[in-house]
Amino acid sequence: GDEPEEANNDGPIVVGISLPLTGDFSEPGKGVQRGYEAWAKITNDKGGLLGRQIELKILDDQSNADRVVADYEQLIGSDQVDIVVGPFSTRLVVPAARVAQEYGMLFVEPAGAAKEVFEQGFKNLFYAAPAVANDHYNHLAEYLLALPEGQKPTTVAYAAMDDPFAQGTAYGLKDKLEAAGVKTVVNEVYPPNTTDFSSIAAKIATSKADMLVGGSQYQDGVNLIVALQQLNYQPKLAAFSTAPTSPEFAAAIGNKTEGILSPTGYTQDAPYESNKEFVEKYTAQFGSPPEEDEANAYTTGQVVAAAITAAGCADQGECQQKLIDWVRTATVDTVVGPLSWDEAGRPKGAHMIQQWVGGEIKIVLPADAKESDLVYPKPAW
Amino acid sequence: MRSLETVELTKAFGGNLVLDKTTVSFQHGKVNALIGPNGSGKTTFFNCVTGLIRPDSGRISYAGADITRRSPHAIARAGLGRTFQLCRVFPRMTVLDNVLAATRPRGVNLLRGAGGRKETDRARGWLTKLGIEHLAHAEARNLSWGQQKLLELAGVLMSEPETVLLDEPAGGVNPALLDRIGALVRDLNAEGRTFVIVEHNMDLVMSISDHIVVFDRGRPIAEGPPSLIRTDERVLGAYLGA
Amino acid sequence: MPSVSKRLATGIAIVAFAAVALAFPELAPNPYILSVGIVVLNYAVLSTSWNFVGGFTGYISLGHGALAGLGAYGTGLLVTKGGLPSFVALAAGAAIVAAIAIPIGYAALRVRGASFVIVSIALVLVTLLVFQSWASFTGGSRGLNVPRPFPGMLRPEHHRVFFYLFLALLAIALTVWWLIDRSRFGLGLKAIREDEDKAETLGTPTFAYKLVVFVVSAFFTGLAGGLYALWFGDLDPIFQFSILTGSYMVLMALLGGVRNLFGPLVGALIVGSALEYFKVEFGNTPLHLVATGVLLALVVLFMPDGVLPALGALLRRLSPTTETSIREVTAGEVAAIGGEPQHAQSRNG
Amino acid sequence: MPSGALLFQSVILGLLLGGLYALLAAGLTLYFGIMRVVMIAHSAFLILAAYLAWWSHTELGIDPLLSMLVTVPLFFGCGVLLQRLLLARLRAVTLTMMSVLLTFAIAVVIEGLLGYVFSGTQRRIQLGYGSASLELFGGRIAVVKLIAFGLAGVALAALYLVMKKTTFGWALRATIQHRDAAKLVGIDTDRVAGFGFGLGLATAAIGGTALSLDTTIYPSLHWHWIGPLMAIIVVGGLGSVPGAAAAAMVLGLAQSLLQIELGTTWAQTVFYLALFLTLAIRPQGFFGGRLAQRF
Amino acid sequence: MPELELVDVQAGYGRAAPVLRGLSVAVPAGTIVCLVGPNGAGKSTVLKVASGLLAPRAGKILVGGVDVAGQGPQRMLANGVAHVLQGHSVFPEMTVAENVLLGAYTLKDKAVVGDRTEFVKSLFPVVADRWTSLAGLLSGGQQKQVEFARSLMVDPKVVLLDEPSMGLDPKATTTVFEQVVRMRDAGTAVLLVEQNARRALETADLGCVLDLGRVHISGPAAQLVADPQLAELYLGGRPAEPRP
Numbered sequence A: 001g002d003e004p005e006e007a008n009n010d011g012p013i014v015v016g017i018s019l020p021l022t023g024d025f026s027e028p029g030k031g032v033q034r035g036y037e038a039w040a041k042i043t044n045d046k047g048g049l050l051g052r053q054i055e056l057k058i059l060d061d062q063s064n065a066d067r068v069v070a071d072y073e074q075l076i077g078s079d080q081v082d083i084v085v086g087p088f089s090t091r092l093v094v095p096a097a098r099v100a101q102e103y104g105m106l107f108v109e110p111a112g113a114a115k116e117v118f119e120q121g122f123k124n125l126f127y128a129a130p131a132v133a134n135d136h137y138n139h140l141a142e143y144l145l146a147l148p149e150g151q152k153p154t155t156v157a158y159a160a161m162d163d164p165f166a167q168g169t170a171y172g173l174k175d176k177l178e179a180a181g182v183k184t185v186v187n188e189v190y191p192p193n194t195t196d197f198s199s200i201a202a203k204i205a206t207s208k209a210d211m212l213v214g215g216s217q218y219q220d221g222v223n224l225i226v227a228l229q230q231l232n233y234q235p236k237l238a239a240f241s242t243a244p245t246s247p248e249f250a251a252a253i254g255n256k257t258e259g260i261l262s263p264t265g266y267t268q269d270a271p272y273e274s275n276k277e278f279v280e281k282y283t284a285q286f287g288s289p290p291e292e293d294e295a296n297a298y299t300t301g302q303v304v305a306a307a308i309t310a311a312g313c314a315d316q317g318e319c320q321q322k323l324i325d326w327v328r329t330a331t332v333d334t335v336v337g338p339l340s341w342d343e344a345g346r347p348k349g350a351h352m353i354q355q356w357v358g359g360e361i362k363i364v365l366p367a368d369a370k371e372s373d374l375v376y377p378k379p380a381w
Numbered sequence B: 001m002r003s004l005e006t007v008e009l010t011k012a013f014g015g016n017l018v019l020d021k022t023t024v025s026f027q028h029g030k031v032n033a034l035i036g037p038n039g040s041g042k043t044t045f046f047n048c049v050t051g052l053i054r055p056d057s058g059r060i061s062y063a064g065a066d067i068t069r070r071s072p073h074a075i076a077r078a079g080l081g082r083t084f085q086l087c088r089v090f091p092r093m094t095v096l097d098n099v100l101a102a103t104r105p106r107g108v109n110l111l112r113g114a115g116g117r118k119e120t121d122r123a124r125g126w127l128t129k130l131g132i133e134h135l136a137h138a139e140a141r142n143l144s145w146g147q148q149k150l151l152e153l154a155g156v157l158m159s160e161p162e163t164v165l166l167d168e169p170a171g172g173v174n175p176a177l178l179d180r181i182g183a184l185v186r187d188l189n190a191e192g193r194t195f196v197i198v199e200h201n202m203d204l205v206m207s208i209s210d211h212i213v214v215f216d217r218g219r220p221i222a223e224g225p226p227s228l229i230r231t232d233e234r235v236l237g238a239y240l241g242a
Numbered sequence C: 001m002p003s004v005s006k007r008l009a010t011g012i013a014i015v016a017f018a019a020v021a022l023a024f025p026e027l028a029p030n031p032y033i034l035s036v037g038i039v040v041l042n043y044a045v046l047s048t049s050w051n052f053v054g055g056f057t058g059y060i061s062l063g064h065g066a067l068a069g070l071g072a073y074g075t076g077l078l079v080t081k082g083g084l085p086s087f088v089a090l091a092a093g094a095a096i097v098a099a100i101a102i103p104i105g106y107a108a109l110r111v112r113g114a115s116f117v118i119v120s121i122a123l124v125l126v127t128l129l130v131f132q133s134w135a136s137f138t139g140g141s142r143g144l145n146v147p148r149p150f151p152g153m154l155r156p157e158h159h160r161v162f163f164y165l166f167l168a169l170l171a172i173a174l175t176v177w178w179l180i181d182r183s184r185f186g187l188g189l190k191a192i193r194e195d196e197d198k199a200e201t202l203g204t205p206t207f208a209y210k211l212v213v214f215v216v217s218a219f220f221t222g223l224a225g226g227l228y229a230l231w232f233g234d235l236d237p238i239f240q241f242s243i244l245t246g247s248y249m250v251l252m253a254l255l256g257g258v259r260n261l262f263g264p265l266v267g268a269l270i271v272g273s274a275l276e277y278f279k280v281e282f283g284n285t286p287l288h289l290v291a292t293g294v295l296l297a298l299v300v301l302f303m304p305d306g307v308l309p310a311l312g313a314l315l316r317r318l319s320p321t322t323e324t325s326i327r328e329v330t331a332g333e334v335a336a337i338g339g340e341p342q343h344a345q346s347r348n349g
Numbered sequence D: 001m002p003s004g005a006l007l008f009q010s011v012i013l014g015l016l017l018g019g020l021y022a023l024l025a026a027g028l029t030l031y032f033g034i035m036r037v038v039m040i041a042h043s044a045f046l047i048l049a050a051y052l053a054w055w056s057h058t059e060l061g062i063d064p065l066l067s068m069l070v071t072v073p074l075f076f077g078c079g080v081l082l083q084r085l086l087l088a089r090l091r092a093v094t095l096t097m098m099s100v101l102l103t104f105a106i107a108v109v110i111e112g113l114l115g116y117v118f119s120g121t122q123r124r125i126q127l128g129y130g131s132a133s134l135e136l137f138g139g140r141i142a143v144v145k146l147i148a149f150g151l152a153g154v155a156l157a158a159l160y161l162v163m164k165k166t167t168f169g170w171a172l173r174a175t176i177q178h179r180d181a182a183k184l185v186g187i188d189t190d191r192v193a194g195f196g197f198g199l200g201l202a203t204a205a206i207g208g209t210a211l212s213l214d215t216t217i218y219p220s221l222h223w224h225w226i227g228p229l230m231a232i233i234v235v236g237g238l239g240s241v242p243g244a245a246a247a248a249m250v251l252g253l254a255q256s257l258l259q260i261e262l263g264t265t266w267a268q269t270v271f272y273l274a275l276f277l278t279l280a281i282r283p284q285g286f287f288g289g290r291l292a293q294r295f
Numbered sequence E: 001m002p003e004l005e006l007v008d009v010q011a012g013y014g015r016a017a018p019v020l021r022g023l024s025v026a027v028p029a030g031t032i033v034c035l036v037g038p039n040g041a042g043k044s045t046v047l048k049v050a051s052g053l054l055a056p057r058a059g060k061i062l063v064g065g066v067d068v069a070g071q072g073p074q075r076m077l078a079n080g081v082a083h084v085l086q087g088h089s090v091f092p093e094m095t096v097a098e099n100v101l102l103g104a105y106t107l108k109d110k111a112v113v114g115d116r117t118e119f120v121k122s123l124f125p126v127v128a129d130r131w132t133s134l135a136g137l138l139s140g141g142q143q144k145q146v147e148f149a150r151s152l153m154v155d156p157k158v159v160l161l162d163e164p165s166m167g168l169d170p171k172a173t174t175t176v177f178e179q180v181v182r183m184r185d186a187g188t189a190v191l192l193v194e195q196n197a198r199r200a201l202e203t204a205d206l207g208c209v210l211d212l213g214r215v216h217i218s219g220p221a222a223q224l225v226a227d228p229q230l231a232e233l234y235l236g237g238r239p240a241e242p243r244p
């Protein structure tokens, strides 16, 4: 019996998720898990959706692309969940989305930011965050290129993990700077499982580049920074994707965080009213305020919820197409602001730039959202 | 007619010159023996001839053809079969399979079934002649030392080489059987097989061989029929001992 | 020489398995179970392919994962970059793997025992590095997406088709293994396993034999890898070129029994299902690794020859008739037999 | 063309790395060359030791180096037990082959347990002196790497002396080469083999601690190490501790220098190139060691 | 009381049928007992049982009157029982020196070890000449010489020799037999297995013919050599003609 029994329709809405709770992505993966749990709790406390409670079914894919497919296979084919949402990180999102597609299911995801995600011809995928990887640094690029000649960094070193997202962010910035004639002196790519960064660091350090851009997930960013500290390299500016927004970041690099930049799609003090509720209830539930990954997951939940409420159904079968069609044309208010998507599922917003200032990470760009001024050149680490 | 011969065959291991410009020849259709003190290079000589180790210099020819740099299996196919001094049997095969494995398939036959009726009977025949037929289905590694020695002999005979090189076939074999092995060698020789036997058991050597070559420090020091060798001064000095 | 009863038993077993296998897609309660079935079949084909080398020559390769990976990427790249039709690409891909296997085998088969194992491990790691670094061609760590051979086909149907494809491939691999096993070529290979030099001096061209069987093994491994690529769609170097894959092949073959035609299949059924079970059981923890490891250790320690031989031994102990086919004879008897073999035959009672 | 500064810096890094490789490879050489055991789990124990160092630092706040006071004897014990309880059960004939699988199993179990206890998260010790470094003619030497190098040197020397100069070393080699004969000259073969294994694991404890000072660790990291180490011991000549050390130094340096032109990933292939070359040209290895094809 | 005595010993390998079925031999001190028999009769097995390499399934093993059945080789050596294996048992990847010196593994007294080393070097030239080369690279016979030399490093109460002359050239063979006699004269109990049966029996005091794991016949060595049936079945062809 593949089609869901009627009983389903007043039982709980089962939401199937596979997450990298172990392996490379386990840190952000757990963040995403917290985000989903917060969403389920907050929604259920308000009486659930269509009068049905939300029930999460979470599997661990160990950051393993084979497992992620098997997991969604199991969730959809065997466990007959009503809704599926995405895992963390592009590398897992792409295969997962394909399974959903071939079962004709809606697939909203919190962490498939790289452009590749939207080039697979998915008809069911929507990325629930403000901007795709390549646009994460847009505001920073504008800022730098606007600097007067003397101050503008003239040489830049790039080091990016061979990961669609990580590279996407770094290269997005690289393209813009090179176009404006800023010289690239080092351009290193390293595989995800790299642990020894001393030789990459040696290249960067001896190149004496003004600015450093790291296309990182988490640990690789930390390792690179420590290796650079060992070689006593002091750039005028250093930007890393995702890593610096992670709770453990500061301690991991011996609290020498001052001036480090990072793009983010989310800030706890964002003005949107659903965000106030989120931050406060999340903090109540987990004891600490949410970060980007938690927010992305929560956003995903918000999008799905909106779709379900609008379509008035939540189960496998023809309902899924209704959901997809609705999201395609909708604009959903989320904790990261109003989101809408193009036909490939790209969000149409932009990321902000954060910087560590006085031991805290603060929004510094764009000017209208900033909580503090951008510190340039960055102090020594 | 000359069967197996070497010209200035030389092999040194590190500083140790084991075969020193050895020039010998063994007679076709005869039972030849190769004797000499421990470490005089007999086994090394066999290893070179059968291609298991490459000589440093010199030539090896068999039945007129130069086989110096050929690979062991090519040499075996050319008609030279051998046994090993420290027996080499296929430990986890049965005794029967050990002997069957010695049959030499060619070309398309490769994919044909192994161990046909005829072969099996021939194999058992050899085992019987050597007194280990009753062990046909035992695993070779469980055989006693001497039994393995006999099994190895059965193997090489099964492969029907034109020339058989035996490295100490009597080592550890019961003397009662030795007489039979001696007789067997004689019969096969009568059928036209050539033998080269390395052996320290002088009773056996003297009783079965037509032609004896004596090695000392990798050089032939004497050649000839048993009668001569038995009394040769150098041989007595270097090997037999007065 | 297998006894009649044993033959009968095997026959029945084969028919039974075939029947169940063919009916499985209909019996499977949902597409997920079917996909599990495919994974298990894939394992069966892989370990059977591995057993061409491991079983016959005794060369333990932990590197067959690399060959499977090459098959997968070969097929994938031929489809995406070469624009070949999926199944043409599959054949071509496997052929390429076989071709690549020639130089690899030529280098690797020169060393024996542990050195060979190390080379095989190195093979996996080196291919991983290449496919990770050569991003422009292979897609690097971002992986490679293989277009579906049957576009638009819904997933359950897609699974059904591939289940039968894998089943067919398994059948072919088993047949070839069986042919070699009973052939003189096979006997030569086994001789290599036992004592390579000795086999050589008996006139077996050991190197040629090893190389041939290695290439055959590589070909089937490549096919399995390629078919998997077509079924699965997403290739990621880390998982395509992983030592684990190769080790699973070894584990399964050993568990079943490397000297048996069906050993790897049995092993795959056990391990494959076990892996899935562990995954469901300890989904959120890496305990499935522990379970796998413990299983492997137990096999190595207590069933080094595999399940099937263990069962066989058990049966033999239960039925004393086949006990000790080794007669004991005194020197006297030996002497008596010696002359005329025909007595020997009559004594075989 | 890389700048002189970069070259010099790479040489320093290469040597420091080589030292660590040398120590890790030495342990493998011991099992493999002398005991005929392919110890796939060696690097897993390495990571285990690193985790213990990390744990005692973060949980108990003691310096990772002190953790060796516990881990070294602990690992020695494990080694003895491993050998006595598991490896001793393998048939001598198939020892090499089966040990591959058995130790592989152990490696996987360790990886799994590490993941279970510490999760798959990458860990890194945060040391006060973690980013400290000394200046040397314009090049920089990280203090932690220097410490690791020192540890490696000392451990290697000790190991070498034990194997070559003590009767234990003799007894161990005898035991492996002909167990019955060894028994018959009065060697307690079980005990000796056990100790031999313990010794190997003890080096893993030291190596792991050294490793933990300066790299991130995660449960599956051992796969990343086993390959290069295997290559090193073959190139160095199976069974030769000095050989392994020399090969490690050379390859470590080569890797570090190649990274300048080729980048991290391609540079790692140097190990496997060296491996294949060795087997093609000189299967017995380049620095002594014998009979590679034999076992 | 014999130095070594096996009483009704049953032994075998694994689950297979027994190899020794109730076998008894006694080796008095200062005597050479020679064990002969067809291949597979169980001679080596007897020695393995006596030296503790193989635990008997039943029966007594008395050393100096004390039952030591089931004790391992180490204990046996401590009891004064030494065993030289059949075939090749050098430590192939250790030098001749290491091999020989390991023979004295249990000896603590440096001086004694020194003297013995000199002695065996003088007996077997190859030991001296190849002192530093790996034993595994010696020729078959040279290895046997090294093994025998190794066994001479200790002087036990009981020596078990499994075909010590196999693969040796006539000179070395003579040396070995001389040493066997020397041991006997020094009061050692020697249990000698030989396929070079006639020569062995000529040297031995007592003989014992083994077949299918049982003692077929035993008695004074000289008597056995003379026995024509034995000759035919066990000792080979013609009765010994006195050699020149």
Ligand SMILES: Nc1ncnc2c1ncn2[C@@H]1O[C@H](COP(=O)(O)OP(=O)(O)OP(=O)(O)O)[C@@H](O)[C@H]1O
Pocket: B013, B014, B016, B018, B036, B037, B038, B039, B040, B041, B042, B043, B044, B045, B085, E137, E138, E139, E140, E141, E142, E167
């Ligand atoms: N692989 C090797 N490496 C080094 N030396 C070797 C090697 N093989 C043999 N030798 C040396 O060559 C010499 C001759 O050895 P070989 O085995 O040919 O003697 P042999 O005549 O067969 O002696 P035996 O009668 O004892 O069998 C010996 O001194 C031996 O040490």
Ligand SMILES: Nc1ncnc2c1ncn2[C@@H]1O[C@H](COP(=O)(O)OP(=O)(O)OP(=O)(O)O)[C@@H](O)[C@H]1O
Pocket: B141, B142, B143, B144, B145, B146, B147, B172, E013, E014, E016, E019, E037, E038, E039, E040, E041, E042, E043, E044, E045, E046, E086
């Ligand atoms: N490891 C083993 N496993 C099983 N059976 C064995 C084993 N070793 C020997 N046998 C069997 O035990 C019997 C006696 O073996 P043993 O080695 O004692 O004979 P032997 O008298 O020494 O013969 P040889 O003169 O050939 O050395 C033989 O039939 C042999 O097949």
Ligand SMILES: CC(C)C[C@H](N)C(=O)O
Pocket: A088, A089, A090, A091, A110, A111, A112, A113, A114, A165, A166, A242, A293, A296
């Ligand atoms: C912004 C991040 C959550 C995106 C995610 N790291 C990715 O790989 O796409």
Ligand SMILES: [Mg+2]
Pocket: B042, B043, B044, B085, B167, E139, E140, E141
């Ligand atoms: Mg010889």
Ligand SMILES: [Mg+2]
Pocket: B144, B145, B146, E043, E044, E045, E086, E162
């Ligand atoms: Mg014996």
